[in-house]
Amino acid sequence: MDESSPFKPTATDLDRALVIRNLRKEYRAGQPVLKDVSLTVEARGMTAIIGPSGTGKSTLIRCINRLVDPTSGEIIFRGQDLAQLGGRELRMARRRMGMVFQEYNLVERLSVIENVLCGRLGYVPAWRAWLRRFPAQDIDRAFHLLDEVGLGQLTTQRADQLSGGQRQRVGIARALMQEPDLLLADEPTSSLDPKTSVEIMELIARRAGERDIPVIVNIHNVDLARRFADRIVGMSRGEIVFDGPPRALEDARLLQIYGGEGWLE
């Protein structure tokens, strides 16, 4: 752990923080992708996880909302060990966590606003979803969120007609629609061009910041991480090898995280 980190959690912060202890994941027995990772993320600001492909960043973030089941370890969030939850309890925990995906993962044949309203499925009974009889305040909020992400004109378009940047905006609106206590973003810009990437990161930072939602984002792009994150966690081969503010991330540290040399020049 980096000594210069200003992120020493205080006692009050700790109840709202996400505490990961000795998290281990083996897709194949004996070959851990995450090697007993421990990490505490406070309930504010943006934490960026950087590191080479295949190093376990995605697995880590997916263990938090249990799209991946950890092999062992604890993930404490709001007084519950997420790793132990199942069934209804897991769904209740999931609806408090929004997720933005690399490939956007919109339901292609649903309209933009239907995709955003998917963020309410944890709260709305199935028959309402089926008949599209969502509560009026949810529909109002969906329109409002779409205005916020700049898609107010495209609400009834089918998702498969949108560009990559537009899709990711819908993905962000869907995640915010959950009114989450935590926003997870798994490589949200990796499928986008450089300019759109910056816009998307700005959007995530601003909209989550306004609402005081802590963000954990996996990101390949070190410059974007430096620019938007308050804290950077570097991972390499399933372990955390750097943890500190962006300014502490020197080239020597990057070499430690990514290995090799020539690419830095």
Place this chain on the structure above:
Amino acid sequence: MTNLSASPPPPSFGPRVAFPPNWSTRITVIALAFYVAYACSILDIGRERLVAGFAHGARFVSRMFPPNLAPDKLEPLYDGMLESLQIAIIATAVGVLISLPLGLAAARNLSPLPLAWAARALIALFRTFHPVIIAILFVKAVGFGALAGVLALIVASLGFLSKLVAEAVEEMSMQQVEAVRATGAPFLSLVIMAVLPQVMARFIGFSAYQLDSNLRNSALVGLVGGGGIGATLFTAFQRFDYDFVLTIVLAIIAVVMVGEIVSGWMRRLFQ
């Protein structure tokens, strides 16, 4: 950069062959040809039988003309055809309603494995026998008439539709499902908002095809006692009313063609 043309040829022994002979295919084709010849000799399929058969066939066809259009014949034709249509539509509707949950249960990427295998076993059982054989069983069980035909075609529809639903669900994008699952959606909402949108267009296509297929098969199940136009056809055959047989056959062809047009139109509408 290395000069590509300067790279040495790979070491080889003798001339290189672009298309090496595929011996396993050759042997299979030759063996198949021998077996077909052998089977024909065993089953007494030969030139004399064919010639004699064609002569019988010609006499039979000549007795069919002209088709019988007498009003006392048209009435049972109309009644039988209507019953067949009703059998096909009821069987398709019930089959569609049951096949959706059964197909979802059989999809290995959504339902727990024991349930998926149980559903798959049930579907395989439905698909084991031709609708005619199932119709014979139902005629024995519930007696002659339309009910037996309806039940037989429901089983046939379930076998076809559930299997295709299961396959469509297994081929769908799990990314979309994952995203909806991550919102904390309960299973039913997940199906409604993430699974059905992905498979519904194909499911409607399958259902339209099944309606078309049930129309054809409803004539068939009638032949073994399942009601409908098949029963009318069977009676006409037994009475050697070959001119009426032709009328019925033409009517079936007309209805099946209309059914095919309607089902194609339905599939395009929901693409």
